[in-house]
Amino acid sequence: MSVAIKTVDENSHVVLVDGSGYIFRAYHALPPLTRKTDGLPIGAVAGFSNMLFKLLQGQNNESRPTHFAVIFDASSQTFRNDIYDLYKANRSEPPEDLRPQFPLVRDATRAFGAPAVEMEGFEADDLIATYAKQAEALGARVTIISSDKDLMQLVSEKVRMLDTMKNKDIGIEQVIEKFGLPPESVIDVQALAGDSVDNIPGVPGIGVKTAALLLTQYGTLENLLDHAEEIPQKGRREKLMANKEMALLSKELVTLKTDVDVDESLDDFVVGDPDVDVLFDFLELMTFRTLTARVRAQLGEGETDGLRRDDDVGRGVESPAEARGPANVIFNKEKYVCVQDVETLNHWVQRGLEAGVVAVDLETDSLDSAAAKMVGVCLAVADNEACYIPLGHVGADGGGDMFGADAPKQIPLNEAVRILKPLLHAKGVLKVGQNFKYDLGVFQRYGLYPAPYDDTMLMSYALGMGLHNHGMDALSEMHFGHKPIAFKDIAGTGKSQKTFDQIELDVATPYAAEDADVTLRLWKFLKPKLAAEHVSTVYETMDRGLPAVLAQMENHGVKVDRAELSRLSGMFAQKMAELEDEAYNLAGAKFNMGSPKQIGEILFDQMGLEGGKKTKTGAWQTGVDVLEKLADAGEALPRTILDWRGYSKLKSTYSDALVQQINADTGRVHTSFSLAATTTGRLSSSDPNLQNIPIRTEEGRKIRDAFVAETGHVLVAADYSQIELRILAHVADLMTMKQAFADGVDIHALTASEMFNVPLEEMTSEIRRNAKAINFGIIYGISAFGLAKNIDISRTEASDYIKKYFEKFPGIKDYMEETKAQAREEGYVKTIFGRKCHIKGIADRNQMMRAFAERQAINAPIQGAASDIMRRAMIRMPEAISSVEGARMLLQVHDELVFEVPEGNAAALIGVVKPTMENAAMPAVDISVPLVVEAHAAKNWNDAH
DNA sequence: GTAATCACG
DNA sequence: GACGTACGTGATTACG
Numbered sequence: 001m002s003v004a005i006k007t008v009d010e011n012s013h014v015v016l017v018d019g020s021g022y023i024f025r026a027y028h029a030l031p032p033l034t035r036k037t038d039g040l041p042i043g044a045v046a047g048f049s050n051m052l053f054k055l056l057q058g059q060n061n062e063s064r065p066t067h068f069a070v071i072f073d074a075s076s077q078t079f080r081n082d083i084y085d086l087y088k089a090n091r092s093e094p095p096e097d098l099r100p101q102f103p104l105v106r107d108a109t110r111a112f113g114a115p116a117v118e119m120e121g122f123e124a125d126d127l128i129a130t131y132a133k134q135a136e137a138l139g140a141r142v143t144i145i146s147s148d149k150d151l152m153q154l155v156s157e158k159v160r161m162l163d164t165m166k167n168k169d170i171g172i173e174q175v176i177e178k179f180g181l182p183p184e185s186v187i188d189v190q191a192l193a194g195d196s197v198d199n200i201p202g203v204p205g206i207g208v209k210t211a212a213l214l215l216t217q218y219g220t221l222e223n224l225l226d227h228a229e230e231i232p233q234k235g236r237r238e239k240l241m242a243n244k245e246m247a248l249l250s251k252e253l254v255t256l257k258t259d260v261d262v263d264e265s266l267d268d269f270v271v272g273d274p275d276v277d278v279l280f281d282f283l284e285l286m287t288f289r290t291l292t293a294r295v296r297a298q299l300g301e302g303e304t305d306g307l308r309r310d311d312d313v314g315r316g317v318e319s320p321a322e323a324r325g326p327a328n329v330i331f332n333k334e335k336y337v338c339v340q341d342v343e344t345l346n347h348w349v350q351r352g353l354e355a356g357v358v359a360v361d362l363e364t365d366s367l368d369s370a371a372a373k374m375v376g377v378c379l380a381v382a383d384n385e386a387c388y389i390p391l392g393h394v395g396a397d398g399g400g401d402m403f404g405a406d407a408p409k410q411i412p413l414n415e416a417v418r419i420l421k422p423l424l425h426a427k428g429v430l431k432v433g434q435n436f437k438y439d440l441g442v443f444q445r446y447g448l449y450p451a452p453y454d455d456t457m458l459m460s461y462a463l464g465m466g467l468h469n470h471g472m473d474a475l476s477e478m479h480f481g482h483k484p485i486a487f488k489d490i491a492g493t494g495k496s497q498k499t500f501d502q503i504e505l506d507v508a509t510p511y512a513a514e515d516a517d518v519t520l521r522l523w524k525f526l527k528p529k530l531a532a533e534h535v536s537t538v539y540e541t542m543d544r545g546l547p548a549v550l551a552q553m554e555n556h557g558v559k560v561d562r563a564e565l566s567r568l569s570g571m572f573a574q575k576m577a578e579l580e581d582e583a584y585n586l587a588g589a590k591f592n593m594g595s596p597k598q599i600g601e602i603l604f605d606q607m608g609l610e611g612g613k614k615t616k617t618g619a620w621q622t623g624v625d626v627l628e629k630l631a632d633a634g635e636a637l638p639r640t641i642l643d644w645r646g647y648s649k650l651k652s653t654y655s656d657a658l659v660q661q662i663n664a665d666t667g668r669v670h671t672s673f674s675l676a677a678t679t680t681g682r683l684s685s686s687d688p689n690l691q692n693i694p695i696r697t698e699e700g701r702k703i704r705d706a707f708v709a710e711t712g713h714v715l716v717a718a719d720y721s722q723i724e725l726r727i728l729a730h731v732a733d734l735m736t737m738k739q740a741f742a743d744g745v746d747i748h749a750l751t752a753s754e755m756f757n758v759p760l761e762e763m764t765s766e767i768r769r770n771a772k773a774i775n776f777g778i779i780y781g782i783s784a785f786g787l788a789k790n791i792d793i794s795r796t797e798a799s800d801y802i803k804k805y806f807e808k809f810p811g812i813k814d815y816m817e818e819t820k821a822q823a824r825e826e827g828y829v830k831t832i833f834g835r836k837c838h839i840k841g842i843a844d845r846n847q848m849m850r851a852f853a854e855r856q857a858i859n860a861p862i863q864g865a866a867s868d869i870m871r872r873a874m875i876r877m878p879e880a881i882s883s884v885e886g887a888r889m890l891l892q893v894h895d896e897l898v899f900e901v902p903e904g905n906a907a908a909l910i911g912v913v914k915p916t917m918e919n920a921a922m923p924a925v926d927i928s929v930p931l932v933v934e935a936h937a938a939k940n941w942n943d944a945h
Numbered sequence: 946g947t948a949a950t951c952a953c954g
Numbered sequence: 955g956a957c958g959t960a961c962g963t964g965a966t967t968a969c970g
Contacts, residue, residue: 024955091955148955165956197955595968596949615949616958623950649951653965680962682954689964692953700952724954724961777960786960848958859961863954867962894954894962 008067008266010139015055015065016128018146019116020073022048022164023105025147027098028847029165036287041097045104049283049291051164052112055145056271057298065143067135067269070109071127074118078126080253087253090199104286111282113274115264122260125150129256132159134266149178150198153186153256180212188221191251200250203243205235221251329480329521330384336513337387338505340409345416348379348387349423355381358423359432359520360450362439363512365392365499368687369441370554370670371663374413375501376508377420380516388512391416392501408505417446424450432456432523434472434515437547437675441555455547456522461676462539463529466828466838466860470676476518479525484518485511538835541924542868543675545875549889550673550683552878557668558690558890558898561940564706565655572651579644586637593644596622602637609635625789646699654694654703661688673892680860681835681867683892691893693941704942713886714906717944718913718935719896722747723866724779726929731832731861732815736808741929748772754808755801774801778812779862781855816858823857831864832925833872866895869931873897873920880916884909898941906937 008014026047033043058064080087094102109116119127128144128151135142136158144151147163152175155161161170168174176182179189192211194202206214214236218224225244231237240247276299283292339345352358359380364372373392380386391413395406411419423429424443433439436455443450460470468474476482490507491498500508530536576593584590587607591598600620604612611629613621627638661669671690673683685691693707694700709715725747729737740750749763752771758764773791780786788798806813820842823829828838837860841853874892881887884901887909891898897917901909917933938944 021955028956592968594966597968617948619949621949645950649966652967653952657965674963677964678962682962684963686964689953692951692964694952696953780961783959785958790960847956851959855960856962863962866954896954 008135008138008140012066012135012138012140013063014067014131014135014140014142014266014269015069016131016142016144017052017055017068017070018124018128018144018148018151019048019070019105019109020124021146021148022051023098023101024094025165026051027095027101030845030847031843031850032097040100042101042104042286044098044101045108045286046288046291048105049108049112049286049288051145052108052114053291053295053298055164056112056114065271067140067266068271069115069117069131069264069269071124071131072106072116072118073124074120074122078121078123080123084249084253086199086201088198090196107282108286111274111279113272113279115269117262117264119260119263122257126257126260127262129154129258130260130262131266131269133258138266150190150195150254150256152178153183153190153254155183179208181215185212185215185220187251187255188215188224190254191221191247192224194250195254198253200253201243201246202250203239203247205239210236221247329482331482331514331517332384333510333514335384335386336510336517338509339387339389340411340505342411342415342419344387345389345411345419348381348389349419351381351385352379352423353426353429356428357381357430357432357520357523359386359516359523360424360436360439360453361433361512361516361519362442363388363500363508364442365501368670369438369551369672370557371665372442373501374442374446375499376512377416378512378516380513380520383521384517386513386517386520388505388509389416389420390505390508393503393505393508394501413446417448421448424448427452430454432519433547434475434519434522435676437551437554437673440547441551444551444555449548451548453544453547454523454527455544456519456526457676458543458547459523459526459530459539462535462543462835463526463533464838465681465836466679466840472515472518472522475522480518480521482518484514487511533836534834535836537924538833542681542833542835542871542875546675546871549874549878550675553889553891554670554672556888556890556900557663557666557670558900559668559708559710560658560662561706561708562659562662565659565703568702568706569651569655569659572647572655575647576644576651579640579647583637583640583644586640593641594648596620599641603630607637646697650694650700650703655706657688658703658706671891678867679856680837680863681831681871682863682894683867685892690891695942695945701942705940707941709900709939712903713900714903714937714939715890715941715944716899716901716906716909716913716935716937717896717941718899718910718917718933719893720866720870720917721932721934723869723895723931724862725775726927726931727832727862727865728779728815730927730929731865732809732811734809734811738929744932748775751775751805755804770801774805777802778805779859781816781858783851783855819857819861820854823853829857829861831861831868832927833865833868833921835864835868837861837864869920870895870897872924873917876916876920877913880912881909884912898944901937910935910937 023044027044030043030047032041033046034040035042055065056068106116117127125148132142132144132154136156142159144154144159144161145164146161151161152170155170155172155175163170172182175186179186181189189208189211190200192203192206192214193208194200214224218227225240225247228237228240231240279295283295339348361378362374363376365375366372375392376388376390378386378388390408390410393408393410424431431450431453433453433455435457436453440450457470460475468478473484476484490503490511530539580593583593587602591602597619599622603609604620609630613626615621624642627642630638631642658669663670669688671685672687673685675683677684694703726741729741736754737747740747748768748771749760751774752758752763752767753760755771756767758767770791774787777787777790782802784795784798784802787801788795819829823839823842828836830836839853839857839860841849842857844850844853870892877889881889884905886905887899887901889897889899899909899913914933914935918931921927921931936944
């Protein structure tokens with residue numbers, strides 16, 4: 001240990017820790033750890049001790065301190081309360097599990113051999129200010145460990161602040177960033193702007209921005225107040241003149257005392273060696289294993305082996321499903337075979353039939369399943385035993401021969417299909433694919449319907465939803481440590497990227513065969529895990545059957561009215577042009593209406609509108625809620641921009657884009673559904689996304705008019721009514737709500753009636769609307785802030801509503817707490833059908849991350865169960881509608897299915913679709929609330945609602 | 946490539 | 955005494 005420096009001088013580094021401030025932040029930022037011996041809450045103490053240790057070691061990019069002290073608040077009553085009795089009056093009591101940690105933190109400080117300093121009648125900030133000034137006067141360097149903005153007035157060339165939790169260094173520059181002025185003006189800014197946290201009044205209506213502006217012009221607060229009557233802006237002038245006293249009082253409150261008659265001198269803070277016995281006793285008492293190990297390692301005593309790292313705290317639970325695969329995975333690509341003659345192909349088909357399990361992978365010329373042509377087929381029957389059967393490769397273009405070099409020798413496609421068919425259709429041979437929906441879609445168009453099949457992507461999904469994605473490359477690397485050849489490595493990238501039919505066979509074979517090889521190995525690895533993790537039923541009943549169903553839907557596609565969409569595009573373009581002219585007039589300048597950046601600059605910088613907020617990147621926020629507020633306040637431009645955006649969205653995302661997505665061969669639009677993309681079990685749709693076609697506005701619904709049925713046909717839309725709320729009522733056992741669903745009453749009105757004591761007959765739409773928002777909020781894992789923002793009420797009101805809801809619907813609170821507890825203990829939550837949704841970050845050190853994870857945990861079983869029901873319905877649907885001539889399922893939109901059927905058969909279709917959907921949960925789960933499906937038929941999607 | 950915005954359930 | 959917040963998606967556009 002270092003030789004002690006006796007007195008403070010210009011070589012000293014004085015570190016002053018804002019102990020009280022730190023405790024609160026550590027408490028909120030760290031997981032609620034408890035002492036192993038008796039369950040005493042010690043999260044804040046743990047965080048604090050870790051920080052002390054790091055600081056004394058000279059980490060956080062700081063040199064080791066020569067002088068060190070931790071400063072605490074002695075009591076809540078200080079001289080400031082004498083000046084202003086409301087000072088910090090709005091401060092709430094510290095949480096219950098924090099209170100016992102206050103004395104422990106002082107113990108920790110002493111255990112590390114550091115002075116714990118406090119003084120009756122003064123805040124920690126005043127003591128810090130006093131010591132900092134003393135040290136600065138002696139030429140020493142000072143670091144204040146705090147993020148409290150009240151301390152920023154102390155920052156100087158010599159004095160810096162350090163926020164250890166964010167590792168953020170605060171110097172003069174950062175102070176200017178925050179207050180708009182250097183440290184010496186901070187107290188004046190605070191005096192004007194006030195502070196809701198400390199309940200400093202300030203001057204009402206003046207915030208940090210305005211305060212900085214005024215002080216730039218007038219220098220000091222006193223000068224500003226003296227010249228208040230000269231201020232040109234009426235509002236500011238009057239506010240300042242009326243609140244002079246308040247401003248001066250506020251200044252007094254925010255000014256830190258730098259001349260406290262302190263008991264201990266700076267020299268008492270010299271860093272020395274801690275008493276090892278005391279320190280270890282304390283660490284043991286607290287059961288800090290990791291920190292003990294670290295301290296021991298630092299002091300050179302004993303081993304650290306076998307002890308957990310500190311970073312283990314807060315890491316998600318590792319699922320056994322994600323354990324590494326066999327360590328000795330060897331890929332021998334030399335053994336892959338390129339099959340170019342019938343005899344060899346027959347041989348491989350024979351091997352497949354004998355093996356009983358064969359991995360199948362299809363190579364095509366496009367990622368778009370609905371447009372792709374078959375280029376080759378791969379089979380794998382055992383590790384390293386895989387072949388590639390090229391079927392559609394064209395001549396190599398390497399020779400530059402414009403007539404095309406001769407295509408390589410290949411089995412004619414028809415011939416190959418004929419030979420492969422018995423294998424692909426063999427009931428006794430399991431076909432294994434990765435993302436098999438894609439392959440099935442292409443196969444279907446060649447008259448091939450492989451069955452039975454397994455899909456390794458879906459197996460992985462059932463095992464690890466929410467933990468990672470389920471693409472083959474990721475799975476291979478994760479489980480085998482093997483990185484398959486990447487497509488771009490053989491095909492290049494960008495404009496010059498080749499399609500697979502242009503790849504030479506000696507390059508194509510190892511790439512293609514490897515995919516089948518990997519797929520088969522993944523199957524062997526994942527299959528036993530399904531049972532071990534108790535998700536076999538989930539996979540078998542809700543995942544496995546879907547690829548074939550979705551492949552058919554995608555292949556069939558949906559008809560859109562090209563002429564109608566083009567007409568809409570024209571109309572939208574015209575509206576946009578008109579709004580642009582209007583906007584340029586209002587703004588007095590031309591600008592890019594599509595640029596949020598420019599909009600922000602025009603509205604807030606040039607026009608100087610109030611109410612602007614910055615995003616975390618420092619740009620002005622220009623989202624709907626911001627612009628809507630401005631528009632409500634009577635501004636014309638924001639409304640114009642919003643209208644323009646509406647048309648722009650409709651045109652670029654829908655009317656323009658959909659026309660381009662029409663398949664040239666079928667004349668229809670073919671989306672692609674993802675089965676393993678979401679964390680809850682929902683599907684997603686892309687290229688194009690047909691799950692977000694407008695419906696909420698009249699203009700938007702015009703897009704839906706363009707989704708039409710084939711001549712002589714109609715579209716049938718069937719959707720589950722309130723499915724998520726019904727599931728909530730079931731899982732949380734909400735008696736009132738269950739009864740309401742059983743009786744078929746309006747559920748939002750019922751909620752409103754319960755909460756606001758309004759009889760159903762006297763219900764207004766306003767009250768019902770609020771209740772509806774609360775119902776949704778509950779499903780989303782409600783927060784007072786979120787609810788407040790959504791229905792534009794105060795946070796306090798929102799909290800009251802939530803409290804009321806919990807009272808009126810007992811069961812909700814229990815459901816939430818149980819769900820969160822399961823997420824914490826297992827790392828996942830389960831739907832009533834047994835699907836596991838893994839929740840990342842549920843034990844994160846950061847309280848925001850944790851809160852987010854908790855909301856996810858609450859929502860996932862509800863959204864997930866609704867998805868489960870829909871999946872079950874979809875799997876049964878082909879069989880169910882087979883009795884209705886010409887009926888096709890086209891689309892799924894989470895709680896809605898869309899069908900196309902000959903006009904005369906619409907009623908018959910509805911007759912089978914409705915019960916299939918309504919009974920989809922059976923027999924697995926008998927939901928204690930009826931599921932209700934509404935179905936309508938019409939010529940277009942809009943009218944089918 | 947990321948961030949902002951906005952369409953849906 | 956701090957800091958952002960409802961859950962789940964995908965497409966488009968601007969901008970570095």
